[in-house]
Amino acid sequence: MEDYLVGGHVACQGCSASLGLRLALKVLGKDTVVINGSGCMTLLPVYPTTPLRVPWLHLAIENSGAAGTALYYALRRKNIKANILCYAGDGATYDIGLQSLSGAAEKNIDMIYICYNNQSFGNTGHQRASSTPRASYTSTTPVGKVEMAKDMPAIMAAHRIPYVATACPAFPVDFLNKVTRAAEVKGMAFIDLLVPCPVGWGFDPSEGIDIGRLAVRTGMWKLYEITDGRVNLTYIPKKRRRVSEYLRAQARFSHLSDDDIGAIQAEVDREWDELEARGYEYELGI
Amino acid sequence: MITGNGAAAWGARLARAEIIPNFPITPQTAIIEEIASWIASGEMDADFLPMESEHSVISALAAASSAGTRVFSATSSQGLLLMTEMMFVTSGLRLPVILVNVSRGLSAPITLWSDHNDVLVQRDSGWLQMFCSNNQEVLDSVVMGYKIAENSGVLLPMMINLDGFVLSATREPVEIPSHDEIDDFLPAYNPKHTILDPKEPMSMGGAVFGEYMYFRSQQRMAMQNSKSVITDVCAEWEKMTGRGWGRGLVEPYCLDDADRALLICGSESATLKYTVDKLRKDGEKVGMLRLRTMRPFPCEEIVDALSDVEEIGVIDQDISPGSGGIIATEVKACLGRNVTSFIAGLGGRRIGVEKYEKIFGRLGRDVEEWIF
Numbered sequence: 232m233e234d235y236l237v238g239g240h241v242a243c244q245g246c247s248a249s250l251g252l253r254l255a256l257k258v259l260g261k262d263t264v265v266i267n268g269s270g271c272m273t274l275l276p277v278y279p280t281t282p283l284r285v286p287w288l289h290l291a292i293e294n295s296g297a298a299g300t301a302l303y304y305a306l307r308r309k310n311i312k313a314n315i316l317c318y319a320g321d322g323a324t325y326d327i328g329l330q331s332l333s334g335a336a337e338k339n340i341d342m343i344y345i346c347y348n349n350q351s352f353g354n355t356g357h358q359r360a361s362s363t364p365r366a367s368y369t370s371t372t373p374v375g376k377v378e379m380a381k382d383m384p385a386i387m388a389a390h391r392i393p394y395v396a397t398a399c400p401a402f403p404v405d406f407l408n409k410v411t412r413a414a415e416v417k418g419m420a421f422i423d424l425l426v427p428c429p430v431g432w433g434f435d436p437s438e439g440i441d442i443g444r445l446a447v448r449t450g451m452w453k454l455y456e457i458t459d460g461r462v463n464l465t466y467i468p469k470k471r472r473r474v475s476e477y478l479r480a481q482a483r484f485s486h487l488s489d490d491d492i493g494a495i496q497a498e499v500d501r502e503w504d505e506l507e508a509r510g511y512e513y514e515l516g517i
Numbered sequence: 518m519i520t521g522n523g524a525a526a527w528g529a530r531l532a533r534a535e536i537i538p539n540f541p542i543t544p545q546t547a548i549i550e551e552i553a554s555w556i557a558s559g560e561m562d563a564d565f566l567p568m569e570s571e572h573s574v575i576s577a578l579a580a581a582s583s584a585g586t587r588v589f590s591a592t593s594s595q596g597l598l599l600m601t602e603m604m605f606v607t608s609g610l611r612l613p614v615i616l617v618n619v620s621r622g623l624s625a626p627i628t629l630w631s632d633h634n635d636v637l638v639q640r641d642s643g644w645l646q647m648f649c650s651n652n653q654e655v656l657d658s659v660v661m662g663y664k665i666a667e668n669s670g671v672l673l674p675m676m677i678n679l680d681g682f683v684l685s686a687t688r689e690p691v692e693i694p695s696h697d698e699i700d701d702f703l704p705a706y707n708p709k710h711t712i713l714d715p716k717e718p719m720s721m722g723g724a725v726f727g728e729y730m731y732f733r734s735q736q737r738m739a740m741q742n743s744k745s746v747i748t749d750v751c752a753e754w755e756k757m758t759g760r761g762w763g764r765g766l767v768e769p770y771c772l773d774d775a776d777r778a779l780l781i782c783g784s785e786s787a788t789l790k791y792t793v794d795k796l797r798k799d800g801e802k803v804g805m806l807r808l809r810t811m812r813p814f815p816c817e818e819i820v821d822a823l824s825d826v827e828e829i830g831v832i833d834q835d836i837s838p839g840s841g842g843i844i845a846t847e848v849k850a851c852l853g854r855n856v857t858s859f860i861a862g863l864g865g866r867r868i869g870v871e872k873y874e875k876i877f878g879r880l881g882r883d884v885e886e887w888i889f
Contacts, residue, residue: 262715266580267722276723286713288583289722290606294576297568301538301577302713304564305584308535313715331576334569 232257240275240282245436247426247443248272248347250400252318255345258410259314261285264302268295268319268328271354272347293327295319296335299342314414315342321362322352325383336390339418343410346383346421349428357431357483364451366491368483369431375486387421388457389517394420395457396465401427401443405454405465412456425452433482445477450499457515464511474499519691521684524652525591525617525677526551527691528659530561531699534589534615538566538577540596543629544681545619548591571596575603575616582612583721585712587663587705593681594621594635601639607674608643608736610722611711613666614674615659616644620783621681622864630865631681632834633783636811637843643736645675645743646811648782652689654762655679657754660694664703664750670742672710680784682865694758702757740813747810766815768807769822771797775804777880778823780848780856781832782808785868789832792873803877808844816851823852828880834862841885855883862888 235256242249248271256263263285267273269292275282276289290298295317302315324332324346332344351369352358359369361381368375388395394416398406406424413420427442429435434442446452447466451474454466474496478484487495519527525548529537537556539549555561568574571592578588592600597618607614620635622628636646645666649655655677662675679685711721725732748765755761762768768786771793772778781789786807796803806822808815823829829852833842840846845858857880862868872888879886 261718264584264713264715274724276720278723278725278728281720281723283720284718286715286718287720287723288580288713289720290576290579291602294573294603297538297573297576298580300566300568300573301536301579301581302584304536304566305581305586306713308564308586309584309714311584311714330569331573334573 233260235261235263235284236275237282237284241277242271242275243430243436245429245439246271247400247428247439248349249275251345251347251406251424251426254400254403254406255316255318255410256285258407259316259343259414262312263314263316264288264306266295266298266302266315266317268292268317268323270320270323272318292323294331295323295328295344296331296333299344300335300338300340303340303342317342317344319346320353321346321348321350322360325362325381326360333390336387336392336419336421339392341418343413343420343422346423347426348423349426349431350380351431353428353431366484366487366495368486384421384423384457385515388460388515391460391517392419392421393417393459397423397425397452397454399425399443399447399452399454401440402447402454402466409456431483433485434480438480442477442480445472445480448472449474449477450503451477460515460517462513462515464506467511471503518688519652520547520686520688521652521655521679522547522619522686523551524655524691525659525679527693528656529589530555531694531696532589532660532663532703533562533587535563535586536566536577536581536588537563538568538574538581538590540568540571540574540592542571542593542596544621544685545591545593545596547685548617571599572603575600575607578614578616579603579607579610579612582614583610583711583713585706585708589615591617591619593619594623597635598623598638601642604639604642604644606722609732611672611739612674613663613672613706615662615666616674616676617659618676618678619681619685620678628864629681631683632863632865634835636676636678637835639676640811640843643673644812645673647675647677648809648811649677649679649684650784650786650807652684653691653760655684656691656693657758657760657762660699660703661750661754663706665743665746667706668746669709671739671746673736673739673743678783683784692758698757702753744813744815763807763809764818766810766813767818767822768809770805770807772804772806772822772826774802775826776802777828777877778804778806778826779830779832779876780806780808780819780844782811782844783834785832785834785862788868788870789873792870795870796874796877801877814847814851819848819851830857830859830876830880832859832861836860836863857882858885860885860887
């Protein structure tokens with residue numbers, strides 16, 4: 232599979248967001264136009280160089296949905312057949328860009344929106360976002376975030392778009408299958424892609440894939456699809472790892488006591504018990 | 518007989534604008550409603566994109582223009598301000614977007630009526646700015662706007678302003694050129710430099726380090742180039758339609774022998790012209806200079822037109838609190854002499870012939886005077 236994001240760019244060592252983009256472009260191929268919302272990935276092309284072999288447009292942080300909508304119609308007028316990929320961070324998706332994204336989803340624009348989710352405003356140095364999980368340290372939640380993260384996939388599914396999924400580059404085949412599916416569906420596809428961030432989360436750049444695997448194998452980041460409102464788990468950990476393995480490996484959770492971690496474990500266990508009781512495939516009820 | 522809003526819509530239709538992102542706001546809404554009805558009836562071939570905010574409208578304009586389509590939208594007041602961030606992005610990416618603004622005073626307090634603070638907030642955004650005095654000029658300026666903005670020596674977006682209600686909702690006789698005439702005048706848009714096409718991949722809107730100032734100087738140069746392009750395009754339009762709108766940048770009225778003159782922009786110039794005629798019948802040597810473009814600011818043209826005039830006043834339908842009338846400040850800087858600054862017509866407050874007569878009687882002082 233060809234690469235359309237090539238080496239030599241300035242993303243951090245061990246960056247899973249650039250890995251996610253590289254994987255997605257392998258599937259989508261050369262007939263793809265990328266819209267980027269301001270964030271870490273915006274620094275891939277730095278004048279006069281670019282590591283991208285497909286067209287790339289960055290406008291601002293909060294308007295990828297609007298830009299993708301217009302691009303869809305403009306390319307159609309120009310008789311250009313291309314995948315439209317919006318690649319924006321979680322701050323740009325869950326928070327400041329939610330209105331624009333919702334507008335595009337309501338119109339069911341035929342595009343693929345991948346939110347590379349490092350659970351914070353990463354590019355500015357790891358500040359709190361509505362995607363930040365409860366208890367995580369960020370530079371603006373110095374004693375840990377109090378609130379839970381938004382359920383963004385459910386919000387997107389509530390727009391009745393045909394395809395919603397979660398993914399993580401540490402499970403590349405699962406992710407590539409989901410990008411393939413996203414490109415196939417007619418209408419909007421949304422993928423929430425967990426990208427462990429060595430700088431913001433506090434782990435060694437060599438450990439990004441391990442951390443991603445732990446996020447999924449502890450059950451803290453579920454891999455699933457929502458196709459036409461029907462949820463389907465695409466990975467079920469046979470024996471879930473203890474959340475302490477995941478949490479203790481990251482500086483952002485280093486302030487947690489054993490009791491705090493116990494409470495998180497209990498919550499994760501309760502969620503999975505409910506899932507098991509319901510079955511791993513079910514109607515979202517939207 | 519069509520309204521100013523109708524004239525703006527006709528301009529977009531004649532220019533064969535292809536992508537129309539939009540969001541309603543008084544007093545602009547009739548423009549997008551008109552276009553929606555034409556697209557629905559098949560009279561206009563374009564995609565109508567109802568967006569979720571004006572910020573999304575300008576983002577859509579920029580993205581669609583980046584893909585090489587001709588784009589159009591209209592906004593007003595608060596809507597224009599919500600676009601502010603993207604106004605700079607659009608001009609920085611050198612996209613020839615045409616945006617009509619139907620001017621309306623800014624909140625708070627709320628007003629629906631016209632003044633020019635909304636446009637002037639965007640003065641430094643790198644957009645060409647054009648003020649229209651009547652509905653015919655609105656239609657003509659939209660069509661000419663594409664030819665100016667798409668010129669390879671310019672490649673800057675243009676904002677075309679018409680005054681809310683006074684023009685937007687008032688019917689006037691407007692000559693509508695034929696599609697054939699306009700197609701000859703304005704060929705299809707084919708961008709030479711930037712386009713989002715997988716056959717020719719390029720990265721747009723990236724970061725720069727030391728080169729930032731170089732790009733800004735390119736924008737400045739484009740703005741300077743636009744002056745002669747505006748003049749040329751207006752001359753070509755005049756040959757075709759008989760309407761040249763002054764010299765393109767300014768419209769002088771009765772200035773040849775004037776000893777007193779007022780500088781003004783927009784639809785108020787009509788009442789001022791009437792006042793000039795009236796006073797001239799009484800033997801008073803008064804005149805008027807109408808500013809058509811705020812950007813590029815026509816400094817040389819203003820100096821040319823007003824250098825022999827003894828007493829000059831500027832009417833500002835805007836205010837920069839803590840500084841003064843925005844246009845007066847710029848005119849003073851360009852003339853290097855004092856002018857009397859009149860703040861009038863804020864939030865559509867009526868000025869009228871009597872007040873203009875009074876204003877002509879109060880020139881020759883280096884002061885700011887509010888005309889309530």
